[in-house]
Structure formats: structure tokens, C-alpha cells
Amino acid sequence: MKPLRALPLVLRRSLVAALVVSSMPSIAHAQDAPGDDFLHALDARRYADSWDLSSGYFRQSVSKGEWTKQAIGAREPLGDVASRKLRSSQPESNPPGAPPGEYLLQTYDTTFTSQGAPCTETLPLVRDPDGRWRAVGYFVR
Secondary structure (H helix, E strand, O other): OOOOOOHHHHHHHHHHHHHHHOOOOOOOOOOOOOOHHHHHHOOOOHHHHHHHHHOOHHHHHHHHHHHHHHHHHHHHHHHHHEEEEEEEEEEEEEEOOOOOOOOEEEEEEEEEOOOOOOEEEEEEEEOOOOEEEEOOEEEOO
């Protein structure tokens, strides 16, 4: 399965950099399940709403219409979420290739109804100026 490529190359590079350089242990978060609202919107096929719930940087990087189109193309063939389990949540400060800030890289083991084997969902989050964690990307493989 191919990853969702809805974001510009700079964000994909940022995600790769976060995966490579992040060596901090998983942490517990003050906010209950950061990014859950974004994932729930995707799960409910409310793709435009997921764009509304994303970070300002995400919204500047991809239009709502383009995000909706690409999210539909990536998620619809997978079917509904049968199960999702958080595998890891890694903090990262100022990752290379990304705007300065605090980031959180969440990885999930997810099973979709149209897939036999579990998939990996990756949800990079950034702490927005209001202090809330918001999606800065989304990848599924």
C-alpha cells in the first residue's frame, strides 16, 4: 500500500527526519489523545473537517479541496477502521526541514475492514500557538 502523499515534499522530509533523529522515549501527554479529533474526522469520512482540525502550517501547505481529494483516494479503498492501537508517541523539537516548534510523532497499528494485514498510520502533530496539538500531516501504509 502506498503512503498518502497529500503534503508537499518539505513535510514528507520533515516526517522522515523526525523518524530518523527522534531518539527520545515515548511520553505521556497532558492533552488526552492529541490528534484524535483529526483521526475521528478521517474515520467518519469528514475529510474537509479533518483539514479544518489540522495545524495552520498544514492548511497553508495544501488546500482543503486538494486534501479532501487525496484523503478520499487514500482512505476510501481501506474501508472502515476495525481497530487502532497507538504504537508510539515521540516528541521532537525543531526537526530539520520543518518550521521551528514542538512536534509529536504518533504511530498507530491500524486494521481496516478492506485490508487483511494491519497498516501503519503516522500522524505528525505540531503544538500550535494556542498550545493545542494539531495534525501537520497524515500517512498510511
